[in-house]
Amino acid sequence: MTFDDFLLAFFSLDILRQAWPILWSGFKITLLLSAIVVPLGVIGGTVLALLSTVRSRWVRWPLIAWVDLFRALPPLVLLVFVYAGLPFAGIEVSAIGAVAIGFFLNTGAYYGEVLRAGIESVPRGQLEAARSTGLTRWQTMAHVVLPQAVRNVLPDLISNTLEVVKLTSIASVVALPELLFQARQAQSVTYNATPIMAAAVIYFLLLWPVVRLLSRLENRQIAGRR
Amino acid sequence: MTAATPIVQAPIVQARGIHKHFGALHVLKGVDLVVAERELVFVIGPSGSGKSTLLRCLNRLEDPSGGSITVDGIDMLDRGTDINKARQRIGMVFQSFNLYPHMTALGNVALALRKVLGLDRPAAEARARAALERVHLADRAGHYPGQLSGGQQQRVAIARAIALEPRVMLFDEPTSALDPELVGGVLAAMRELRESGMTMVVVSHEMGFAKAAADRVIFMDDGRILEQGPPAAIFGNPQHERTRAFIGQIERH
Amino acid sequence: MTNWDRFLDSFFNLRVAAEYLPKIIEGFWLTILLAGCIILAGIAAGLALAVVRSFAIRPLNWLIIFLVDLFRALPPLVIIALLYFGLPAAGLSLSGFAAAWLSLSLVLMAFTEEIFWAGITAVPKGQWEAARSTGLRFFQTLTLVVLPQALRMTIPPLTNRTIAITKGTALASVVAVPDILGAAQAGVSFSFNPTPLTLGAIAYVVLFFPVVILGRWVETRFAWKR
Ligand SMILES: Nc1ncnc2c1ncn2[C@@H]1O[C@H](COP(=O)(O)OP(=O)(O)OP(=O)(O)O)[C@@H](O)[C@H]1O
Ligand SMILES: [Mg+2]
Numbered sequence: 001m002t003f004d005d006f007l008l009a010f011f012s013l014d015i016l017r018q019a020w021p022i023l024w025s026g027f028k029i030t031l032l033l034s035a036i037v038v039p040l041g042v043i044g045g046t047v048l049a050l051l052s053t054v055r056s057r058w059v060r061w062p063l064i065a066w067v068d069l070f071r072a073l074p075p076l077v078l079l080v081f082v083y084a085g086l087p088f089a090g091i092e093v094s095a096i097g098a099v100a101i102g103f104f105l106n107t108g109a110y111y112g113e114v115l116r117a118g119i120e121s122v123p124r125g126q127l128e129a130a131r132s133t134g135l136t137r138w139q140t141m142a143h144v145v146l147p148q149a150v151r152n153v154l155p156d157l158i159s160n161t162l163e164v165v166k167l168t169s170i171a172s173v174v175a176l177p178e179l180l181f182q183a184r185q186a187q188s189v190t191y192n193a194t195p196i197m198a199a200a201v202i203y204f205l206l207l208w209p210v211v212r213l214l215s216r217l218e219n220r221q222i223a224g225r226r
Numbered sequence: 227m228t229a230a231t232p233i234v235q236a237p238i239v240q241a242r243g244i245h246k247h248f249g250a251l252h253v254l255k256g257v258d259l260v261v262a263e264r265e266l267v268f269v270i271g272p273s274g275s276g277k278s279t280l281l282r283c284l285n286r287l288e289d290p291s292g293g294s295i296t297v298d299g300i301d302m303l304d305r306g307t308d309i310n311k312a313r314q315r316i317g318m319v320f321q322s323f324n325l326y327p328h329m330t331a332l333g334n335v336a337l338a339l340r341k342v343l344g345l346d347r348p349a350a351e352a353r354a355r356a357a358l359e360r361v362h363l364a365d366r367a368g369h370y371p372g373q374l375s376g377g378q379q380q381r382v383a384i385a386r387a388i389a390l391e392p393r394v395m396l397f398d399e400p401t402s403a404l405d406p407e408l409v410g411g412v413l414a415a416m417r418e419l420r421e422s423g424m425t426m427v428v429v430s431h432e433m434g435f436a437k438a439a440a441d442r443v444i445f446m447d448d449g450r451i452l453e454q455g456p457p458a459a460i461f462g463n464p465q466h467e468r469t470r471a472f473i474g475q476i477e478r479h
Numbered sequence: 480m481t482n483w484d485r486f487l488d489s490f491f492n493l494r495v496a497a498e499y500l501p502k503i504i505e506g507f508w509l510t511i512l513l514a515g516c517i518i519l520a521g522i523a524a525g526l527a528l529a530v531v532r533s534f535a536i537r538p539l540n541w542l543i544i545f546l547v548d549l550f551r552a553l554p555p556l557v558i559i560a561l562l563y564f565g566l567p568a569a570g571l572s573l574s575g576f577a578a579a580w581l582s583l584s585l586v587l588m589a590f591t592e593e594i595f596w597a598g599i600t601a602v603p604k605g606q607w608e609a610a611r612s613t614g615l616r617f618f619q620t621l622t623l624v625v626l627p628q629a630l631r632m633t634i635p636p637l638t639n640r641t642i643a644i645t646k647g648t649a650l651a652s653v654v655a656v657p658d659i660l661g662a663a664q665a666g667v668s669f670s671f672n673p674t675p676l677t678l679g680a681i682a683y684v685v686l687f688f689p690v691v692i693l694g695r696w697v698e699t700r701f702a703w704k705r
Contacts, residue, residue, distance in 0.1 A: 123324075129318075133342065133387065
């Protein structure tokens with residue numbers, strides 16, 4: 001393989017020009033998908049984290065089992081199971097429906113763990129001070145504990161969100177026309193790797209600033225913990 | 227406000243036969259505590275004797291394992307009692323301040339006014355400002371706890387409690403976490419509160435404050451009240467060996 | 480047939496299960512093999528990069544930082560697609576197994592480097608100075624004094640990352656690797672019954688549930704003191 005072959009296979013401007021419209025449409029779907037699954041995961045995670053503050057073991061153990069189950073299953077397995085499995089049970093799900101369900105279960109468990117750690121990082125005294133002024137459990141949670149919890153685990157929340165956005169690429173497996181899917185389509189039509197390369201560059205440009213930010217925050221966090 | 231003032235008012239706090247277990251650990255072994263209106267009760271005792279636990283039972287941050295507690299006529303242990311309503315009448319100040327770090331001083335004081343009393347924001351903030359005024363911190367209303375000294379933080383915590391206009395205030399070692407030069411400001415705020423007629427239960431090692439401001443001193447040991455009386459009697463002529471030893475230890479510092 | 484019977488017949492069909500169980504078990508071992516190779520290569524490479532980075536050679540460090548950022552920002556499936564579908568266009572082809580192994584190793588390498596580096600920088604300067612003042616050389620100080628302290632700090636985040644990335648082995652099914660998910664999907668399309676997927680999901684839970692529990696334990700055991 002000469003260097004020219006390589007350039008032609010991965011960086012052909014011609015191919016890029018042809019493939020650009022469908023790559024762009026894929027990019028928009030990726031953004032849309034992220035805008036759906038991130039809030040879904042956060043909502044699911046918040047519910048799980050709030051439930052984890054309930055001390056009863058009738059809540060605690062099923063909750064841990066739930067969270068660990070969906071952390072043990074690879075997200076792609078969950079997605080394929082929902083998409084390819086449910087129709088056999090007479091439940092037809094669209095690709096986007098399957099993605100929503102799969103991501104809700106998987107990323108909800110992860111956000112739940114992050115937020116739970118955040119809640120546990122808030123000193124007990126905060127809760128006691130709030131309760132001593134007559135705030136209810138939920139008011140204390142909403143106004144005193146959660147805001148501090150979120151702040152304490154902000155790097156982990158951002159990191160998790162980064163992973164979720166990256167994870168939307170598995171939606172290509174269930175033929176949802178997001179960025180990777182469109183790049184694969186273009187590649188298989190043109191027999192050229194440029195569209196996939198372009199998709200990679202787009203992902204990188206989109207997410208690099210987040211990675212930089214995280215690396216800063218995490219360094220500060222690990223240094224602050226000693 | 228001297229110890230000689232006769233106490234004729236009806237009791238605000240009536241705690242009878244309080245027991246508290248933490249698992250196998252028996253921390254309170256039948257404590258009776260009656261506090262009259264406008265009275266300042268000062269609680270001393272060795273570490274682990276149950277002083278904090280007693281205070282925390284009074285506003286039910288801990289659930290007592292036995293006994294009865296009435297505060298301002300409300301049965302605190304009754305299942306039908308709205309504990310959050312009841313807690314408005316009982317202010318509490320903690321050793322570690324426990325200010326909300328994500329809110330300004332004003333926000334700290336206003337939160338319960340808005341969420342518990344249901345005041346709208348302007349009304350809550352006006353009242354919060356007045357409370358900060360009482361601890362001489364009106365000019366720090368916009369500061370976050372991290373921008374305040376320990377003494378200022380503790381005074382904001384006092385303002386947070388008194389803004390709800392409680393009938394009784396509980397202090398759990400309010401000056402123990404402070405550098406010596408910051409203790410005075412907090413004690414001064416407590417003195418002013420006392421002079422305004424607030425009923426107070428204070429756990430502290432500040433003997434000077436006790437001698438000057440307390441109506442009654444209670445010595446707790448191993449989950450029981452071992453002896454109590456006017457400060458002059460407890461400090462000057464303690465009846466029990468344990469009390470004498472403890473006071474001797476404190477005064478040597 | 481009641482709905483319940485139909486459900487059992489679909490998802491827990493014993494005849495289909497018996498037929499495809501051997502394939503799933505083969506996939507199970509393949510998944511373990513792939514995961515093992517990824518963990519070895521990824522962690523070794525990440526540690527090596529972190530050590531090189533501590534030499535503080537400017538241009539080299541920039542390169543390392545860029546590599547790390549790159550593989551944190553790119554979705555693993557995009558990297559796999561680039562290697563597996565892209566390289567042939569330049570006349571070079573990798574097996575699905577190799578593409579998945581290389582991709583996920585690179586991703587794990589990036590996260591590992593980041594975590595180790597954070598650990599190394601978190602060891603106070605005084606430790607370096609004390610060690611050097613007793614006559615230890617740079618490399619001795621690094622390996623005998625700094626790394627042991629850094630490693631302990633890195634165990635919880637590293638464990639969690641490693642678990643998350645090895646779960647990515649399921650992505651190999653997209654490039655025709657007959658791992659658990661690959662075998663299960665093949666089974667579904669041959670038998671027109673989702674039971675192989677159920678088996679696959681169970682296989683993943685059997686494989687990763689203990690790992691997730693282990694991660695939980697490690698997190699509390701090696702928790703940073705706050
Ligand atoms: N939540 C709890 N769980 C278990 N044991 C507790 C708990 N809170 C307090 N204790 C125990 O109860 C005993 C009394 O504690 P308490 O805090 O009331 O003592 P104290 O008199 O306030 O001491 P100090 O002067 O050190 O503050 C101690 O032995 C303590 O370890
Ligand atoms: Mg105490």
